[in-house]
Amino acid sequence: MIPRLRLVLALLLPIAAGSLQWLLWENWIKPYVWFLFFPVAFFSAWLGGLAGGIGSTLISALMVWYVFIPPPFSFTLPNPTAVFSIIVFIGMGCLFSWFHEKLRRALSSSEGRFEATFEQAAVGIALVALDGRFLRVNHRLSTIVGYAPEELMARTFHDITHPDDLDADLAYVRRVLAGEIDTFTMEKRYFRKDGSIVWVNLTVSLARKASGAPDYFIAVIENISDRKLAERRFRQLFEQAPVALATSDRDGNLLLINDAFIDLFGYHIEEIPTIADWRTRVLPDAGQHTAAEQDWSSKWPAEQPAELVEQSVLCRDGSRKTVLLSRLRLADEMMLAATDISQRKAAETRLRERNAELERFDRASIDRELQMIVLKRQVNEMARELGREPPYDLSFADTLPP
Known part of the structure; x- marks a missing residue:
């Protein structure tokens, strides 16, 4: 109601009460002069606030003084008790007015804070009737779904919910209405006005009447599409x-494994659901098992950079492979990465073997050459003793020991 109209009505209440009391005065109310005016002072304060309450109180006091306190139609007060009753009435009227003004301001402030919170919230907020109709929505929800508030309030949440998510949503609603749960949270999809889909995180609670009966739902909607x-x-x-x-999580439960993991080790997540199972299955050597357990545990106290560790692992088919393992903590999860380097290790082994063979061959070839030089030197010496020219030119080997 408009404040000025409330003030006018508050000031008219004493006149209406005075007229009614005058009609009932002789046969019903006399000599209770304040019979109708205490309620008038209270309701005028509720209706018109401080100004309406005090104004109505003063009008009522003057009317009772002039009309109903003997002698009637006179402002004479021969009885001190009448003076006291007027003072008490005015005091009570002012007290009613002060109380209702404080209450009105507190309520106005509370409503203002609620309005500001509702409209300026960073998440969508909706009040939803028990049959699914939107009773009130804020600007953020309108932005999320692309509908103007008045368009949205002409619909139900069923109308904009993706069909694949509706049954789960309604199941939660039934549980809330049955008193099984107080609130629920779920991820679901809404259809925007343009037909596109937006993912939201929905949290719903039930507001009840004073009697305890369900009244309406309060829904908080967060856009989680990104x-x-x-x-x-x-x-x-x-x-x-x-x-x-x-x-894996902190407790060591494996959460996800990819196809490359299954191809490498041969195990599905149902067969190795925990880190402990992983260590038992693919790291059967006691030393490897202990080192891997300590390494996994050490990653949780603080963030650490990923480290590559070379491990020999046992696969499901009984074969051994050499892999590079890396463990990296991601918030409350640990990621394990493994790269098969068996072929590279085998190639490195073959390369080392070939190099060793070449070294042995080179050493054997050099030994033969040295032996040939020694024999040629002996032949040259024998030729000189016979007075002949040495048949072999060994000048290139002069630096070699005899």
């Missing part, structure tokens, strides 16, 4: 990565 897009991209990269990848 996060879902990032998760989808991560999932695609994770699943299609050529490197074997696995993630």
Whole structure:
């Protein structure tokens, strides 16, 4: 109601009460002069606030003084008790007015804070009827779904919810109405006005009447489309990565493994659901097992850069492979990456073997050459003793020992 109209009505209440009391005075109310005016002072304060309450109180006091306190139609007060009753009435009227003014200001301030919170919240907020109709929505929710507030309030949440998410949403709603849970949170999809899909995180609670009966739902909606897009991209990269990848939580439960991991080790996540199972299956050597456990535990106290560790692992088919393992903490998860370097290690081994063979061959060849030089020197000496010219030119070997 308009404040000025409330003030006018508050000031008219004493006149209406005075008229009614005058009609009932002789047969019903006399001599209770304040019978109708105490309620008038209270309701005038509630209706018109401080100004309306005090104005109504003063009008009521003058009317009772002039009309109903003997002698009637006179401002004479021969009885001190009448003076006291007027003072008490005015005091009570002013007290009513002060109390209601304080209450009105507190309520106005509370409503103002609620309005500011509701409209300026960084998340979407909606009040939803029990049948799913939007009763009130804020600007952020309108932005998320692309509908103007009045357009949205002409719809129900069923109308904009993706069909694949509706059954789960309604199941939660039924549980809340049945008193099984107080609130619920779920990720779901809404259809925007332009037909596109937006992912949201929905949190719903139930407001009840004073009697305890369900009244309406309070829904908080957060746009998580960017996060879902990032998760989808991560999932695609994770699943299609050529490197074997696995993630685990703090308790050591494996959360995800990709196809490359399965191809490398031969195990599915159902067969190795925990890090402990992983160590038992693929790191059967006691020393490897202990070192891997200590390394995994040491990563949790603080963020550490990824380190590459070369390990010999046992695969599901019984074969041994050499892999490079890297463990990296990501928030509350640990990521394990493994790269098969068995072929490279085998190639390195073959290369070392070939180099060793070449070295042995080179040493044997040099020994033969040295032996030939010694024999040629002996032949040259024998030729000189016979007075002949030495048949072999060994000037290139003059620096070699005899």
